[in-house]
Structures are given as structure tokens and as C-alpha cells.
Amino acid sequence: MASSIRVRANANGDITEVQALIQHPMDTGLVKDAKGELIPAHFIQELKFECNGKDVFVANWGTAVSKDPYVKFSFKGAKKGDDLKISWTDNKGGSDTTTAKIS
């Protein structure tokens, strides 16, 4: 099973730019399906990026983040070849983790 997380992490000097795209429905709980029944809310609540044993970015999300969420940020202190660990948890207890090499 392919990971739900796609990451690009590129170090340029001291600054590493990270972009991530996550496959997730991000259902708001306000939308009805074709049968007229509410689709229960199902969304990522926390997304965390760790590098060299330290959190470098933590996202807390509600239902207004788009389906298949995207985020971009940059941080200092990493170099090419370092591991970047990405993990998320959703409101139904679902989760996924992956580790990407900074290039």
C-alpha cells in the first residue's frame, strides 16, 4: 500500500523547504452523500514534522482544510541526507507515518 504522504524536502544552504501533500478526504460532516445521508466528519487533526529529534512544524487542522491537504514551510538547521519524519492522526483514530530524506 502506497503511503498517504508525499513529501519534497530540499535543503538549500541552511534552509530546508518542505512541501507535503496527504491523501485524505477531509470530510466536513456537513455534506450529504448521493443517498441524502450526512457523510460523517473525517479529517486530519494533527500533522507533525520531526527532524533530528525535534519538532520543526506542527499543524492543527479543522475541517476547512482542503481535501488531500497541502502544506509548505521552511526550517533551518538540517542538511542534505537528514531524515524528516512526517506523521498525521485524524479524528477517527487513523494515522500514517513516513520518513523522507532531505535532498
Add this chain to the structure above:
Amino acid sequence: MKARLSLLLGSLGAALVAFALAAPRVVAADKVDPAADAKAFQNFFFQKFPNVKHEDFVNGPYSMNEDMKRQWQEKEEFPPYEFALDAGKEMFATPFKNGKTYADCFPNGGIGIRQNYPYFDTKEGKVVTLELALNRCREANGEAPYSYVKDEMASLTAYMAFTSRGKPMDIKIPDDPRALAAFENGKRYFYTRRGQMNFSCASCHVQSPGERIRAEILAPALGILNAMPIYRSEWSGMGTTSRRFVTCNSQTRAVPLEPQSDEYRDVEYFLSYVANGLPISGPGARP
């Protein structure tokens, strides 16, 4: 007097003979001349939008509006079709139960060939689209066909388009009256008004590209298929050329045809041929 009359009659006769000789060719050229049609079609758009780079038409509404283009470029940094593309790549490489793969069904192993579809199959006497060829490949290998509109079909065509990005559309019309008839039929479908709103495909995508229909910006017909399949935010997912045709019909309150019906195949043939020379840009992302 007599001499003059006979001279007149003679020249009239000569003119008639000349006309009779020329007529069938002139009439035929007037009726079905795909090369001339494609030239006129492209020139229409190039003249209507002198500031749009020719190869930019394949980016649909984003070639028409700066604010939209910026949002698109932002999206393209990590495009929403990424997951479908990965899935398509994996599916393409995964063998069928009989051990064969999609690559066995296509020239060049299916890589970098999107620009040659659809083609006219002279044996069958019909247009064969990429979607159709993919399902035929599955069936020939004992697998059930996929839905033509989304999911697996969109993923597979996304991958095949991706391996062909930048290659100029290169649709051939063989010297076969049935191929010319298919082109002509597709053209007729494209320009015929239908449905409760009495719109043709051309009403929106030839007459009004760049203008808003309600809130959205209409894409130019030129190169519109070069971007297929597309991730549409409106669909929250991927759709194929088939899906695009079906939704176009239903949004203008016309009765959509079955995906891959002869007429849709002919429209795809016409629209792809007149975009010859413009690069494949699929998979695309659209509002």
C-alpha cells in the same frame, strides 16, 4: 454573329468541362479537408488571443486569466493529480493474471505515445481512443474493463499522458473515406446545438473562451484534450475525456451519450486532430 455564338458556346463548353473536371475535387475539398480545417481552427484562436503563446492554449482557462493562472501555478507545486499519477504508474507496471502487462498492448510499451491517440483503425473502420484501447487491452488479457469516466481509467491515462508531456499532438487521418467521415461527424457533433440551453460545444469553447459562464472561465477548445485526464476541483477528483464530454452535455442540459460511443470517439478525433502540433500537457488540474 454565328461565329461569335459558336465561340461563346465553345468557351462555355470549355468552362463547363473545366468545371466538371474540377468540381468533384473542389466540392470534396470544401466538404472534408481536415488539414485546412485544422489550420483555420488554430488561426481563429491565435488571432482571437494574440497574447496567448500557442503552446499555452493546452492549459485551458489558465491561459486566459492571470489571477487563475497564479492559483494554478500554486497548485502545480504539488498537483492534486499526484496520487492518481502514482497509482497509474503502479497499475501500468503490474502484470495481469496471465503475466502480460499494458505495455504489451501498445507501441513503444505504451510510453510517450499519448499524442498519437485517438487513431483511425482502418481494419475496424472506426476511431480508437486511448481509453478504448486500454479496456480492449484488459479484455484481451482476460480482465474486466474499467469504467471510462474516472478512477482507474483516469489513473492509467494520467500516467500515459505524463510520459508524453511536451510531445506535439500528432493525429493522422488515413486516406480512407471512413476516416474522413469520422472526422466530419465529430466536427458536426461539435458544432451542433442541442439540449434545453441550445448550446453546441462551440458556443462555449469557440465563441466564448476566456469569458465567464456564471463564475467560471471557459477553456478554449483548441488543445482542450491535450490536458486530459484532469483533476477538477469541482469533481474533487480525476476525470477522463469521456467524463468531460458527458459533463459538458449534461451541464448544457443535453442528453449525454454513452462514454466511448461512436460520436464521442469522433468528436475526440476531430478535437485532437485540430490541436495537432500543440503539446500534450496532461494530466491537468482544473477548477
Add this chain to the structure above:
Amino acid sequence: MTTTTGPHPTRRLILQGAASVALIGLGNLPFAAGPARAAANDKYPEEAFKQKSEADAIKALYGKTAEPSDKVKLDAPEIAENGGVVPVSVTTTLDKVTSISFFVAENPFALAASYKIPDGTIPGVANRLKMAKTTNVVAIVEADGKLFSATKEVKVTVGGCGG
């Protein structure tokens, strides 16, 4: 008879469900307004995400109010091509930034996303948000314990038949 009563239990169940959710929400309100919550807390700010109005959400998340600042640069389109996917980003020249949050004023729940910015992370983020209708997007940057905001109206129109 059976055919007409059939659907009722389900519908009632849904209504009851909705009512109890609403009651829980109301029941928690006073508590949420109580202690000031800093976004730097490690816990998921559940209460803040439940608030309908922007003001209540900011209060629940930070326990204070923000002042507009031209040092917060909010980038969002004039007209969203689709309300479901609106690219929004923030950068700032402020120092000691600890968090950045996005609010969509007239969404059913105003708080969309809140990001913790640890030391060493550049204070800036780009993401894609859902917007129910034309309204203000507000970005709040928490810097040195104070809140600074930038606001931009984004026009949202419902999808039709473009593309």
C-alpha cells in the same frame, strides 16, 4: 403503513444525534471561554475548532485579541477558482513567532488551521483551504506573546460549467 414509518426511526436518530452534539458543544462553551489557551500548547485545540465565529475562535485559541499589522503578509486570490481549494499563504517579518493561524470568517467553523512554529522554523506557511462563500480570510501571527493579523476578502463562486 410500514413503508411510511420505515424511514422515521433513522431520521429521528440523526436528529437526536445532532441535538446531542449541539448540547455537548453548548455545554462546553463556558469552559472554553475560561482559561486562556495558547496555541503553543501541545494539545489539539478542539474547542477553538468548534467555535462558529472568528472572534470566538480566536478567543478560544489564544485567549486574547489581535491587532492588524502590515508586517503580516497574507496572500490569497481575489476570486477563488473553486471554494474547495483556495491557496492561502502567510509570511511575516515579525520576530519570535510561535504560531500562525488561519480563519475563514463566514465558514461554519471559523478556525481552519493553526500551525506551531518552533525555534529555527521560518515564520511562513502555505496551505489550501475550503471557503463556503465570499468572505474574509484572516491570518494571525503570534509573535513574542502578541497577536498580529492580516485580512483579505476572497470572492467565492459556486462551480458551474467552466474549465
